Amino acid sequence: MTVYKMTAAQVARKVIENKKMFILDVRNHNAFEDWKIEGHQFQHLNIPYFELLDGVDEILPKIPTDQELLVVCAKEGSSVMIADMISQTGRDVYYLEGGMKSWSMYLEPIKVGDLTGGGELYQFVRLGKGCLSYMVISEGEAAIIDAVRFTDVFINFAKEKNVTIKHVFDTHLHADHISGGRQIAEITGATYYLPPKDAEDVVFGYTALEDELTVQIGASQLEVGALYSPGHTIGSTSFIVDGKYLLTGDILFIDSIGRPDLAGKAEDWVGDLRETLYRRYRELAEDLIVLPAHFMIIDEINEDGTVAKRLGDLFNENHGLNIADEKEFRQTVTEHLPPQPNAYQQIRQVNMGRVTPDDEEQTEMEIGPNRCAVR
Known part of the structure; x- marks a missing residue:
């Protein structure tokens, strides 16, 4: 399937318009607990990217198939890698352009x-x-x-x-x-x-x-x-x-x-x-x-x-x-x-x-x- 880019502006509209979305945050646990992307109808799963290097099959049952999936990291690189791995399992998936850095600035x-x-x-x-x-x-x-x-x-x-x-x-x-x-x-x-x-x-x-x-x-x-x-x-x-x-x-x-x-x-x-x-x-x-x-x-x-x-x-x-x-x-x-x-x-x-x-x-x-x- 396909990996798509989602901008901070697009995420912001989903927050404001009260849309559903599932976020896979691949930063470490402390960073996630301190600060994350929040929306009224957003769901989250936090798995550090280094725990997924051997594959993403084990987390797929935890990710709903009826919502857009957004992968998020600190600056983009890790989320692109994990999003590509998920797409190879047959899922459409998005990554946040610029990561949490861009989210902080929008x-x-x-x-x-x-x-x-x-x-x-x-x-x-x-x-x-x-x-x-x-x-x-x-x-x-x-x-x-x-x-x-x-x-x-x-x-x-x-x-x-x-x-x-x-x-x-x-x-x-x-x-x-x-x-x-x-x-x-x-x-x-x-x-x-x-x-x-x-x-x-x-x-x-x-x-x-x-x-x-x-x-x-x-x-x-x-x-x-x-x-x-x-x-x-x-x-x-x-x-x-x-x-x-x-x-x-x-x-x-x-x-x-x-x-x-x-x-x-x-x-x-x-x-x-x-x-x-x-x-x-x-x-x-x-x-x-x-x-x-x-x-x-x-x-x-x-x-x-x-x-x-x-x-x-x-x-x-x-x-x-x-x-x-x-x-x-x-x-x-x-x-x-x-x-x-x-x-x-x-x-x-x-x-x-x-x-x-x-x-x-x-x-x-x-x-x-x-x-x-x-x-």
Whole structure:
């Protein structure tokens, strides 16, 4: 039978469209347990490739014949080899082009909704890393929030929409992924904003992202307003877009809350985190739609592929927003922290402009799951 190539973009559409697929992951067990391709209706079998070198006959009964079969490895080579072996048994089989490396890098733009004056809001979903970026569009202008490092994706999308990128924001100094915000601003001439309390050690120029700063997009009344919301970092800032959407950065997620420890200050910042979640956000309209900068689990993805939920629903459903006792909240947050993100200290240095690794080094820094939340 035949070996076919499947791209990360094609896999992403299967996730978003809730399709069935069977994945044979031939990486080692630790890598698979740490991080894998997830979909609402995906099934997995993890057998390291070196256990299959003598043949694949023993695993064939474990692989359903009524679903597409995708073989996945770290960078492609091993999956091509195993896929070829399976095809020789009479099965059609796919391999993931570029392996988990390509899956980590792919971005899927999805429209969240319409805005004032014909504007639009798009969420860029990085399924393989759990990162979420945003583009606000109105009357020929655009603003980008929390861009990841793949600058061409945002620049090309703006060209497709025939808009000029005027403003680029980072809600905070990121530690889990490398920001593309400053580079996009340099390429396009846009203004780059960063919270000054997070920027004490940066070595580049920026415009201060201050509490209650309001930026107008286009000539309409569409506004992006900043809301100081510390806790994940001391400078973390949220955005209210068009009075409809609350972009929470790494402070509040759909099924979890932000972690306060990535600068080594969990005990200091956990109080700020509670203040933001239990006072500042409680003062906002419950009909705001929360759009975070990350997701952790596949269940956070809606049927249309977006990651979004009404703030009032999160007040009722998110456990991190329902710990009445402050001491219990502090203990829950500081004693249940997940493992640190891969290379987070080096990533912080990159986002400060202090080191400039090449593309391959940046890819290796970012490999692995999202770990910015306490769940």
